Amino acid sequence: MAEAGRLSGAAPATPGLSPVTLLRIAIILGVLAAWELLAQSGCLYRDVVPSLLAIGSALIELLSHADYYFNLGVTAGEIGIALLVGGFSGLFVGVVLGANRYLSKAFEPYLYYLGPTPKIIFFPVMIMWFGIDTESKIALGTLSCFFPIALNVAAGMRQIDRVLIRVGQSFRANALQMVWKIYLPAMRHPIINGGRLGFGMALIGTLLAETKLSNKGIGFLIIQTYSVFDMPRMYAMLIVLFVLAIGANALIGRLGGLDSIRRA
Amino acid sequence: MAATAPNADDAILVVDDIVVRYETPEGPITAVDDVSFQVKPGEFLSVIGPSGCGKSSLFNVIGGLLSHHQGVVTVAGETISSPHKAIGMVFQEESTFPWRTVTDNVAFPLELVGMPRDKRIERARHFIALVGLEGFENSYPGELSGGMRQRVSLARTLAAAPKILLMDEPFAALDEQTRLLLGDKVLQIQQQLKQTTLLITHNITEAVQMSDRILVMTYRPGKVKRIVDIDLPRPRNSEIVGSEAFGRYVAQIWNDLREEASRGMRDEESHMLHHHDHQGTGS
Amino acid sequence: MTHDAAIRRPPRAQVAPAAVGFASIVTALLLTELLIRIGVINRFIVPPPSEIADSFYRLFAEEHIVRRFLLTAGECLITGVMISAFGIAGGVLMHRVTLLRQACETWVAAFAAAPVVLAYPLFMVIFGRNAWTIIMLAFVAALPPVILKTIEGMAATRKVLVDVGRSFNLTPTQQFRKILFPAALPAIFLGVRLGLVFALINVVGVEFLINYGGLGQLIEDLAERYDLAGTYAAICFVILVSVLFFIALEKIERWLRLVD
Numbered sequence A: 001m002a003e004a005g006r007l008s009g010a011a012p013a014t015p016g017l018s019p020v021t022l023l024r025i026a027i028i029l030g031v032l033a034a035w036e037l038l039a040q041s042g043c044l045y046r047d048v049v050p051s052l053l054a055i056g057s058a059l060i061e062l063l064s065h066a067d068y069y070f071n072l073g074v075t076a077g078e079i080g081i082a083l084l085v086g087g088f089s090g091l092f093v094g095v096v097l098g099a100n101r102y103l104s105k106a107f108e109p110y111l112y113y114l115g116p117t118p119k120i121i122f123f124p125v126m127i128m129w130f131g132i133d134t135e136s137k138i139a140l141g142t143l144s145c146f147f148p149i150a151l152n153v154a155a156g157m158r159q160i161d162r163v164l165i166r167v168g169q170s171f172r173a174n175a176l177q178m179v180w181k182i183y184l185p186a187m188r189h190p191i192i193n194g195g196r197l198g199f200g201m202a203l204i205g206t207l208l209a210e211t212k213l214s215n216k217g218i219g220f221l222i223i224q225t226y227s228v229f230d231m232p233r234m235y236a237m238l239i240v241l242f243v244l245a246i247g248a249n250a251l252i253g254r255l256g257g258l259d260s261i262r263r264a
Numbered sequence B: 001m002a003a004t005a006p007n008a009d010d011a012i013l014v015v016d017d018i019v020v021r022y023e024t025p026e027g028p029i030t031a032v033d034d035v036s037f038q039v040k041p042g043e044f045l046s047v048i049g050p051s052g053c054g055k056s057s058l059f060n061v062i063g064g065l066l067s068h069h070q071g072v073v074t075v076a077g078e079t080i081s082s083p084h085k086a087i088g089m090v091f092q093e094e095s096t097f098p099w100r101t102v103t104d105n106v107a108f109p110l111e112l113v114g115m116p117r118d119k120r121i122e123r124a125r126h127f128i129a130l131v132g133l134e135g136f137e138n139s140y141p142g143e144l145s146g147g148m149r150q151r152v153s154l155a156r157t158l159a160a161a162p163k164i165l166l167m168d169e170p171f172a173a174l175d176e177q178t179r180l181l182l183g184d185k186v187l188q189i190q191q192q193l194k195q196t197t198l199l200i201t202h203n204i205t206e207a208v209q210m211s212d213r214i215l216v217m218t219y220r221p222g223k224v225k226r227i228v229d230i231d232l233p234r235p236r237n238s239e240i241v242g243s244e245a246f247g248r249y250v251a252q253i254w255n256d257l258r259e260e261a262s263r264g265m266r267d268e269e270s271h272m273l274h275h276h277d278h279q280g281t282g283s
Numbered sequence C: 001m002t003h004d005a006a007i008r009r010p011p012r013a014q015v016a017p018a019a020v021g022f023a024s025i026v027t028a029l030l031l032t033e034l035l036i037r038i039g040v041i042n043r044f045i046v047p048p049p050s051e052i053a054d055s056f057y058r059l060f061a062e063e064h065i066v067r068r069f070l071l072t073a074g075e076c077l078i079t080g081v082m083i084s085a086f087g088i089a090g091g092v093l094m095h096r097v098t099l100l101r102q103a104c105e106t107w108v109a110a111f112a113a114a115p116v117v118l119a120y121p122l123f124m125v126i127f128g129r130n131a132w133t134i135i136m137l138a139f140v141a142a143l144p145p146v147i148l149k150t151i152e153g154m155a156a157t158r159k160v161l162v163d164v165g166r167s168f169n170l171t172p173t174q175q176f177r178k179i180l181f182p183a184a185l186p187a188i189f190l191g192v193r194l195g196l197v198f199a200l201i202n203v204v205g206v207e208f209l210i211n212y213g214g215l216g217q218l219i220e221d222l223a224e225r226y227d228l229a230g231t232y233a234a235i236c237f238v239i240l241v242s243v244l245f246f247i248a249l250e251k252i253e254r255w256l257r258l259v260d
Helices: A019-041 A052-063 A066-099 A101-114 A119-130 A133-158 A162-170 A173-184 A188-212 A218-227 A231-261 B053-063 B102-106 B108-112 B116-130 B146-159 B176-193 B204-210 B238-241 B243-278 C012-037 C047-063 C063-096 C097-113 C116-127 C131-155 C159-167 C170-209 C215-224 C228-259
Strands: B013-024 B027-040 B044-048 B070-075 B087-090 B164-168 B196-200 B213-217 B225-230
Touching: A019 A052, A019 C097, A052 A231, A066 A101, A066 A133, A066 A188, A066 A218, A101 A133, A101 B164, A101 C012, A101 C228, A119 A133, A119 A188, A119 C170, A133 A188, A162 A173, A162 B108, A162 C228, A173 A188, A173 B053, A173 B108, A188 A218, A188 A231, A188 C116, A188 C170, A218 B213, A218 C116, A218 C228, A231 C097, A231 C116, B013 B053, B013 C047, B027 B070, B027 B225, B027 C131, B044 B204, B044 C063, B053 B087, B053 B196, B087 B146, B087 B213, B102 B108, B102 B116, B102 B146, B102 C063, B102 C215, B108 B116, B108 B146, B116 B146, B146 B176, B176 B204, B196 B204, B204 B243, B204 C097, B225 B243, C012 C047, C047 C063, C063 C097, C063 C228, C097 C131, C116 C131, C116 C170, C131 C170, C159 C170, C170 C215, C170 C228, C215 C228
Parallel strands: B044 B196, B044 B213, B087 B164, B164 B196
Antiparallel strands: B013 B027, B013 B070, B213 B225
């Protein structure tokens, strides 16, 4: 829009690059350069800061072996089930607490204050109850994601525009229709936000449990690289993990954002 | 009070001795006290009164959303204790579902009773056109103006083919011009469909413009103060607002209302003072 | 509508819910105790609540839980100071240099959502299995909310206040010190509070994971010794500490808000 006025004789080679993008690229390049310098300088214990090349090749190595995808599958499965169980129970509890003022006052404070505690400390209990195999990891993941989902859904229920409920009642909708056609759609934003948070918590809970005690999964792979001091591989794994985690978070967020045109 | 009551056999809606009481920390208050009236098929009846006359309580009782009351409401002979399919409600606040398109909003009551999809959409389209929103079938309420959204709510209620249309100050949130034009639209539709309509309002002009009869209510406890027959020729539109007869009706009703509205104001002021005193002494 | 008090309940009913909630928890504990004693629940998986209660004494007498608590608290404190210093400074810098903010704010937000704690093996390699790993990891995880809230607070300063400053010809530094910063304080405190919450969570979590430190390590220790009742008791203690911590933070924030 204002571009036309600003373009003068010296047109840049790539006219689309804004100063912001340029700064971002500069920062990234700067960090990478500093990293490589540190790696080559040898002033840190070897491989604590491996050269970018080493990390790069470890990355390729990682992603080209079926082994990694097997473990990724295991972890993804655990997170999936944790989200399913934690999600549904969180939804149910959230709906009940949101619908009933009395129950909310009686029990919601417990959820609210228990929510921010680090769930990993419950892992020894999960092992006692569910054994040392996948079940205990799923259990910890479930525990982790239950709270944000329940709390968000409860808050969402209370924020529903009351008139919409009266509309449903005036048209004599039955309970199932009220929930499916009115309550849930009216709460789509809190539900998605809760889901986003829940996903993050389930991810952390499951993975940390895997690092503590497991023989498969991404967490297990990471702690394995630690024990054999294979740093390039550890960095590669962490990079992939963070990209996936941030990507999934953004994806779920986008799901909620697609709604933005419909929002009244 | 019963001077112009229609023959009970004709009436499609019978409101009989309704009393509504609430518990408050200051003691029980009577919102509606012994209100009775009847509505004939095809009639347009407005209920007008000052704030605090119990209009909304009455609206909720007739609509079946408030079952805690004395007295009986019957529609076509059946007693109302919960929302009845013969009664369609249009609320004062924004009530369209923001996540559904206009068509899906209007088709909502049809969806609830399991009407097949094609029939639903066809019927919804008919009512969307009736309220003058052709072209907006696939829009979302967020993309529409306030007046348009109220039209969607109206279309939605009409799509359920209620015997009685019950509206609670549906134009209260709109500006004057939109209100007048929408009033015209509602009148036109009502006359076209011969829809029995009960309109709750505080706007005298609106009431006189649209109604066959007007029920004037007192301030709390709300009773029927007077029922006025509006003998203006039909079909009507906003043009008659300027006529002499119109002005006389408005003046008459305003006279009644002014008394009640003043009482209401004085009552509120004394309540505020009382409250303020209490707070001051920290009791 | 005039009297919206119309449907309010008398205050008497307000006390009951909290009591009912508490009573339910106590009842659940008593029920668990009963079920364990009659053998329905295996006492080697769930120790009786009475035994757990007894273990509390042991935690204080033998496990030096007070010293451990102070250690954890110390780690949190150091983290708190670091995130406040770097977070507020960073936020202020990003607000001042608009280009920097435009380039990096979304990165910081993305980082806030990233599971930093998962990189603890990396931190162990860099810092060793000691308190610095714990502090540095908590620092990295808790920094983003402080930065973001600081930026938000300064950006949300009502324009009219800025204009008032301009009308008095304040220099940028004066503008900052006398108007922008004070106006942003509520948001900044909220950011620091969020950061402290993140810090505690990560400190305790990492202590557990790397088996070093105060309270988190205690749980790990007791679990490895198969001291069931002790493990449960220690977990309860940690929950109690974190709940009290959050409540204290809320009260402080509310008090600060009133003073402002």
